[in-house]
Amino acid sequence: MRSGGPHDPVDAARLAPVRAASDLDQPLSPPSIAVVAGCPFAVQNDAVPAVAELVGREGELARLAELAADAETGHGALLLVSGEAGVGKTALVRAALAATGFATLEAASPETPGAPFRVVEAVLRSHLRRRPALLEDQPGLRSYLACILPELAPQARVDNPDAVCAAVAAAFAEIATEGPLAILIDDLQWSDEATLDVLRLMSEVVEGSRMLLIGLYRSDSIPRSHPIRRLRTDLRRSGRLREMALEPLDAENTGRLLSRVLGAPAGPDEVAAVYARAEGLPFFIEELGSTLRDAGRDPALTLPESVRDAVLARVNGLPDATRQALGTAALIGQRFDLSLVASLDVGRGTLDELVDCGLVLDDGQGRCSFRHALVREAICSDLSWSRRRTLHRLLAEGLEAAGAAPSTIASHWLAAGDHERGRKALLAAAAAAEGVGAYRDAAVALSQALDIWPAGVDARVRARALERLGRAAGTYGDAVVAARAWDEAAVALRAGGDHRRLGMARRSLASALELQGAWDRALTVRQEAAEAFAAGGELGEAAAERLLVAARLRSSASFSGALSVLGVAGAEASASGRADLSVRIAALDGNLRCRCGDAEHGLPRVREALDLALSGGQVGAATEAYQRLADSLEHAGDYRGARETYVEATDFCQANGASTGADLCLACLTWVLRQLGEWDRAVEICRAVLASPTGTIHTQAVAHDVLGTIELYRGRANRARPHLVSASALARQIDLFAIEFDSCVALARLDALNGETEAAVARAASAMERWERTDCERHYSVPLLRWMATLGAELGSATLVQSCTSALARIAAGAGAEALGALAHALGETAMLERDHAGAAARFRQALALTGDLDLPMERAEIERRAAAALAPAGCPAEAIELLVSAYRTARRLGAVPLARAVAAQVSALGEKVERRLGQIAAVRAEHGGLSRRELEITRLVAAGNTSREIARSLSLSPRTVEMHVHNVLVKLDCRTRVDITRRASELGLLT
Secondary structure: OOOOOOOOOOOHHHHHHHHHHOOOOOOOOOOOOOOOOOOOOOEEOOOOOOOOOOOOOHHHHHHHHHHHHHHHOOOOEEEEEEEOOOOOHHHHHHHHHHOOOOEEEEEEOOOOOOOOOHHHHHHHHHHHHHOOOHHHHOOHHHHHHOOOOOOOOHHHOOOOHHHHHHHHHHHHHHHHHHOOEEEEEEOHHHOOHHHHHHHHHHHHHHHHOOEEEEEEEEHHHOOOOOHHHHHHHHHHHOOOOOEEEOOOOOHHHHHHHHHHHHOOOOOHHHHHHHHHHHOOOHHHHHHHHHHHHHOOOOOOOOOOOOHHHHHHHHHOOOOHHHHHHHHHHHHHOOEEEHHHHHHOOOOHHHHHHHHHOOOEEEOOOOEEEEOOHHHHHHHHHOOOHHHHHHHHHHHHHHHHHHOOOHHHHHHHHHHOOOHHHHHHHHHHHHHHHHHOOOHHHHHHHHHHHHHOOOOOOOHHHHHHHHHHHHHHHHHHOOHHHHHHHHHHHHHHHHHHOOHHHHHHHHHHHHHHHHHOOOHHHHHHHHHHHHHHHHHOOOHHHHHHHHHHHHHHHHHOOOHHHHHHHHHHHHHHHHHHOOHHHHHHHHHHHHHHHHHOOOHHHHHHHHHHHHHHHHHOOOHHHHHHHHHHHHHHHHHOOOHHHHHHHHHHHHHHHHHOOOHHHHHHHHHHHHHHHHHHOOHHHHHHHHHHHHHOOOOOHHHHHHHHHHHHHHHHHOOOHHHHHHHHHHHHHHHHHHOOHHHHHHHHHHHHHHHHHOOOHHHHHHHHHHHHHHHHOOOOOOOOHHHHHHHHHHHHHHHOOHHHHHHHHHHHHHHHOOOOHHHHHHHHHHHHHHHHHOOOHHHHHHHHHHHHHHOOOOOOHHHHHHHHHHHHHHHOOOOOHHHHHHHHHHHHHHHHHHOOHHHHHHHHHHHHHOOOOHHHHHOHHHHHHHHHOOOOHHHHHHHHHHHOOOOHHHHHHHHOOOHHHHHHHHHHHHHHOOOOOHHHHHHHHHHOOOOO
């Protein structure tokens, strides 16, 4: 709060050094243009007005003191202080900082729009003027500041918003190395988007520095769509949100403050009357107190009902010329130059009266500010409509001549009702914002300009504005706004017959739609982009778009459609002479043929494409072709060849700086390793992929899926579920069928493992519905369909078994041994449902024979277990036991605990001694859920509610030993807490 009353007394003389110390809107070298209105107010701590002891703010001051103490030891923070206008936010923070001894930089956002980063620039310039030798003392600071202060190095101006924000943050961090630093930015409710982006990044920087960054805003001026809400949301998500909501004073403290204003104790009636009107707002209390004092505390005096009434009561007592000058100044802004007021037909004598009226503060250098924003708002509200428009027009003309910020000029033209000149100024403001990387602010200006664009006027210019809006919104990540802009731009461009720009607009729209997950529409739009490029003779661009369409169709398992699109793309690439595109198209074409079961023709085509890319030095195309070759080998059933090729591809990508390609190859490698049974290596690579800074949604989806399924295979349901849920969500987001299907079936496995049979069948049925929408995906689906057939048979779901068998029959036509073996397995499950054990045994034997040469240990062990279930009742118990022993050994080697338990239970059900057939460990695990006798004993004591110390006394063990056993129980039973131990032990029958 910037009141001049006793709550925040201001000595105008102390403001005199401010302008000399910091010519706020001017660069370090004086410009050639005139003074610009509406500039931010920036001061150093030695120029901040003296602040008396505050009333009723002891708790808030204590918290601010704690934050300052932490900052002084290198644990800085960003604090947002909110409260309604007049509650005393600024006075509070100034008082707290005055007691710290911190170097303080202060600025306030002007309510009149201006250039992006202007508040940050004001703070930095004020500090450089206070420390003119700073750039020599800290030479590293110049490179940071040059990004935002063009006079230091005009060629260093950048249009990358992240780079600008990072440079500003680094500059403040460098300044803070001199000593504890406080940065106060007031009136954030009027801030530009670029400044809020700086604060978002600064929240990370200040944590490890000696900086205290405080932002103040009016909570009564924050609508739902205000960018401060987005800032608060981002800070909350990152765990960095610190807030202080300043509440109005209560009745007691209202009386204390009123007594200060009156200079004598206030009476109960006076306190009650003031409190009823002011509702605890210190600024209003001061105004009402001044009214009482000036009236001699007349009990018959009628007090104003609002701040506006109180201010206008004082204004109405001023001469007409002064009131007119106040109105002019109020339209200029909270802070204004007297010279600008004088230029609007106001005499010098009137300016003197304006300065002396008690409603404004003069810095002695020709710049004034209203005592409080509420004063200015009250005066503005009393201006007539006609005078307001006239003044806005005069201001717009004057500011335009002075070379002010286009956004400031635009605000006055629009307020003057001149939409045409306002629209042009908004376009100029957008260009200025684009020039410094403030794309959010550029988008706001462009949106405002487009909203007032008259129909049928400057259609070509309007199309350009829509394209700029699409680029700006896409740059800062608002896919919805970007899509809307590009879609509308395309309509205008289509009418104008500009095929190239139309193609670019449709391409950009497709990218925005993909970010929203609207894949079907994005595919259609990309096709339209290709057609537009082709119509304009841009055959290379058309081929590039069709290649993206084909790749997307491949991900969604629409292989025939992808091949059809590639046929056209290949011809266009060849006609355009784009050898790189021809190679990429050939590699994808061969890969698609492999995915359709035609490895005989597909593999040579991919290998030829890779050779061409390598010989031609086409690193990007070679990276892509390498991955296509590995994927093709995997689909051809050559898992070991795929593994080696993925490793080669990864090495190639890393050697050529293609880190994203390397991440993709590693992620795909983990799926192969999982099938080959190399689970430990797969887990290690998955974790590395998830931690990679260059990872994509695709690689994260694959890594989460593989990691989750391996945890599931090992019986760690609690660890598996988060990964599988993440994989499923990410796969749906990018329409990646293989991972969507794999994670869905894995979650069905998880349901079955937890005994939720109905949920398992329902999820499996959902997975089947998703498979039916593919172009007969015939690789990733095979082991999953085989397992779902087993699930259906074990749970008595003939429908599930039948649908899985039918799908596998479609896949197996012309397919390899893996698919044929899975079909034989599904037919065996069909026979099991019909209790035809002999027929089932024959089918399972066939499945084992077909997959015998494939190195797929988990798959084979599961087939062996089901074959044993058919062989025993078919009169072949010895063969059944032999298969169960083999399956158990595989499960033990892999660490597949649920499978090992199921096999042991099956052996026991056949009347065989588990210990004799599978070993002592298997017997213990089968009988006690994998727990040792000591662990079982402790489990039962935990379930009875005993603490570790009580268990230790009971068993004559140390508490540490008991805790070790409890930890082992948690791991073996896949539990997180002791409560989980009790529940899981009960489910396994371990408590009886």
